[in-house]
Amino acid sequence: MRVLLTGGTGTISRAVVARVLAEGHSLSVLNRGNREPLPEGVEHLVGDVRDEASLRDALGGREFDAVVQFLAFDGEDVERDLRVLAGRAGQYVLVSSCSTYLKPLPHHVVTEDSPQGNPYSAYARDKIAGEEALRAGAGDLPWTIVRPSHTYGERTIPTNFHFGNPWAAWQRVLDGKPVIVHGDGESLWTFTWNEDFAVGLVGLLGNEGALGRAVHITSDESITWNRAFRTVAGVIGAGEPDLVHVPSATLGALREDLEAALLGDKAATIVFDNTLVKSLVPAFDARTTWAEGVARAWEWMQAHPDSRRPDPAYDAFCDDVIARVRSWA
Numbered sequence: 001m002r003v004l005l006t007g008g009t010g011t012i013s014r015a016v017v018a019r020v021l022a023e024g025h026s027l028s029v030l031n032r033g034n035r036e037p038l039p040e041g042v043e044h045l046v047g048d049v050r051d052e053a054s055l056r057d058a059l060g061g062r063e064f065d066a067v068v069q070f071l072a073f074d075g076e077d078v079e080r081d082l083r084v085l086a087g088r089a090g091q092y093v094l095v096s097s098c099s100t101y102l103k104p105l106p107h108h109v110v111t112e113d114s115p116q117g118n119p120y121s122a123y124a125r126d127k128i129a130g131e132e133a134l135r136a137g138a139g140d141l142p143w144t145i146v147r148p149s150h151t152y153g154e155r156t157i158p159t160n161f162h163f164g165n166p167w168a169a170w171q172r173v174l175d176g177k178p179v180i181v182h183g184d185g186e187s188l189w190t191f192t193w194n195e196d197f198a199v200g201l202v203g204l205l206g207n208e209g210a211l212g213r214a215v216h217i218t219s220d221e222s223i224t225w226n227r228a229f230r231t232v233a234g235v236i237g238a239g240e241p242d243l244v245h246v247p248s249a250t251l252g253a254l255r256e257d258l259e260a261a262l263l264g265d266k267a268a269t270i271v272f273d274n275t276l277v278k279s280l281v282p283a284f285d286a287r288t289t290w291a292e293g294v295a296r297a298w299e300w301m302q303a304h305p306d307s308r309r310p311d312p313a314y315d316a317f318c319d320d321v322i323a324r325v326r327s328w329a
Contacts, residue, residue, distance in 0.1 A: 009035040015153060019199060021041060030047055031046070076133075082139075092138065152193065160262070161251070167301070186226060219288070222271045231291050
């Protein structure tokens with residue numbers, strides 16, 4: 001297949017690039033050209049996907065069997081794609097988000113047919129608008145919607161919230177400082193290794209069973225946040241972490257972005273039913289556990305110390321909130 005992918009250097013798209021190449025497909029990647037170089041064998045197209053003229057110029061007369069759009073964030077972005085790609089794509093794959101599912105959840109087990117709607121997160125609402133624009137405007141263009149959830153790779157160890165640098169939480173754990181865990185830490189969450197995700201997504205390309213459907217792709221492992229923090233502490237050699245539990249609503253009241261990150265996403269117990277993607281892509285198996293993924297990421301980060309950057313703003317916020325919480329006791 002001839003595949004077009006936008007982005008190509010982010011946590012998820014980088015893994016998808018590698019998987020597309022591993023399966024022997026022809027790959028073009030479109031981005032603005034201001035990040036890391038792409039692997040050998042990739043055709044690099046330079047353009048701005050949010051500028052219609054730039055997008056048309058970058059694509060020229062090329063046609064593709066599948067287009068994977070990582071950089072559409074609202075309905076307007078999708079409508080632009082549909083205009084530009086009319087008659088030149090065999091399948092349009094919109095990468096959306098599992099944050100679009102209704103909050104609060106009516107049931108903790110979620111399928112692709114679970115209701116959508118997120119009053120806490122503008123990002124999620126914009127992603128829903130993108131999905132709706134695709135369904136309404138695709139016409140004869142075959143499409144698939146893919147919904148990932150908290151996907152990570154070797155270059156980072158994710159956490160419950162951060163201000164641009166997730167390592168800051170783990171540096172606190174490593175230094176023996178207290179760290180904030182939202183709620184009581186017992187809600188269930190899912191972390192998905194990017195290479196596992198890539199198997200699922202690439203398996204949907206050219207897959208007739210995936211056309212006209214939304215498919216989420218996540219790990220089957222659901223763990224509590226307390227366990228997630230303790231697992232990381234063990235892997236990085238920090239011993240038992242000092243977990244300070246703070247209500248999600250309290251954190252959300254202090255910062256609007258935390259209302260979206262927690263009440264609109266990570267505070268809810270959620271278990272994803274991956275029956276659909278497994279039926280469509282028999283090769284898909286989210287086999288990487290949280291402990292295994294953290295160990296791989298920690299190995300990479302030890303070899304790349306510049307990835308472990310301090311975040312004074314995060315530290316100041318945590319110190320302030322923790323001091324207040326402990327004064328209540």
